[in-house]
Amino acid sequence: MKKRVLATRENLPGLGLARLSEAAEVVAWPGDGKPGLSDLAALAPGVSGVLALGNDPVDGALMDAAGPSLRVVALASMGFDNVDRAAAAERGIVVTHTPGVLAETTADLTFALILAARRRIGAAGASLAEGSWGLFRMHDYLGLDIHGATLGLIGYGQIGRAVARRARGFGMRVLHHDPYAPDDDLSASVGLATLLAESDIVSLHVPLTEETRHLVSVRELAAMKPTATLVSTSRGGVVDEEALLAAVREGRLHSAGLDVFEREPMGKELSPLVAEPHIVTLPHIGSATENTRAAMVDLAVGNILDVLAERPARTPLPGTPAAHV
Numbered sequence: 425m426k427k428r429v430l431a432t433r434e435n436l437p438g439l440g441l442a443r444l445s446e447a448a449e450v451v452a453w454p455g456d457g458k459p460g461l462s463d464l465a466a467l468a469p470g471v472s473g474v475l476a477l478g479n480d481p482v483d484g485a486l487m488d489a490a491g492p493s494l495r496v497v498a499l500a501s502m503g504f505d506n507v508d509r510a511a512a513a514e515r516g517i518v519v520t521h522t523p524g525v526l527a528e529t530t531a532d533l534t535f536a537l538i539l540a541a542r543r544r545i546g547a548a549g550a551s552l553a554e555g556s557w558g559l560f561r562m563h564d565y566l567g568l569d570i571h572g573a574t575l576g577l578i579g580y581g582q583i584g585r586a587v588a589r590r591a592r593g594f595g596m597r598v599l600h601h602d603p604y605a606p607d608d609d610l611s612a613s614v615g616l617a618t619l620l621a622e623s624d625i626v627s628l629h630v631p632l633t634e635e636t637r638h639l640v641s642v643r644e645l646a647a648m649k650p651t652a653t654l655v656s657t658s659r660g661g662v663v664d665e666e667a668l669l670a671a672v673r674e675g676r677l678h679s680a681g682l683d684v685f686e687r688e689p690m691g692k693e694l695s696p697l698v699a700e701p702h703i704v705t706l707p708h709i710g711s712a713t714e715n716t717r718a719a720m721v722d723l724a725v726g727n728i729l730d731v732l733a734e735r736p737a738r739t740p741l742p743g744t745p746a747a748h749v
């Protein structure tokens with residue numbers, strides 16, 4: 425008999441879900457929006473795996489609703505702050521994510537945010553569209569240079585390194601701060617205080633954990649240059665958004681480029697960050713290309729199939745077991 429797997433969405437990019445359906449009975453949340461915990465719990469009894477997105481809550485109650493058959497929670501995301509890892513560990517459940525496949529795509533988007541925020545691309549384009557471009561004037565739409573600037577990467581894993589490679593092409597000096605990353609010749613490893621003081625652009629590439637929540641807050645923003653830009657494609661909770669908004673509004677920070685927010689999705693209740701002229705905002709599209717999203721689903725499915733076939737998962741979360749115990 426086929427094992428059952430709960431998928432938190434019915435439609436996912438690529439062929440991963442079809443591949444999963446050949447090997448397992450897939451029970452998918454049929455709704456359009458984001459499922460609540462109770463929606464998922466109702467579908468969970470007896471499943472051996474859960475395939476979830478990076479913003480679907482997966483907690484101990486959902487694991488208990490699935491029952492002792494549950495062996496693997498596979499995220500189609502790099503970030504894993506939506507999963508109660510302690511609850512999974514207590515129950516011997518393998519948790520996997522999708523490193524590797526999205527690093528280059530997310531690094532591309534990081535650069536788009538750097539370019540847009542420093543060169544005021546959104547505001548300039550909007551002014552053109554409004555019919556406000558009446559004259560070529562030397563002082564209009566002035567931004568700040570990217571070439572020759574110093575880029576500081578907080579978090580130097582796969583995405584941080586992919587951003588560093590792009591920065592080399594722009595002739596930038598690159599610094600990084602990451603107590604867990606090995607050094608390389610793309611970028612100089614420095615302490616956080618040096619990175620904040622010397623960087624023209626600070627870009628965040630850390631997962632959201634208890635250690636990184638509000639890693640950038642009042643003190644860190646005050647330590648940055650007033651001409652600096654903060655960019656984040658990691659998780660909203662890494663930045664104290666109130667402190668960021670105040671710093672940009674009061675001219676203590678030049679600009680910001682944000683793909684992620686403390687509250688996602690926003691619907692019609694927009695964060696004040698969205699309306700701020702010097703802040704470029706995007707709806708969490710870091711990994712949103714056809715190939716990459718399909719590769720993320722495919723890797724998540726591969727992890728489920730591994731665990732269900734008693735093989736170690738290919739990309740378990742660091743510090744968690746690769747195989748069901």
Ligand SMILES: O=C(O)C(=O)CO
Pocket residue numbers: 478500501502503504526658708709710711712
């Ligand atoms: O993979 C992740 O963590 C995402 O945020 C999706 O882009």
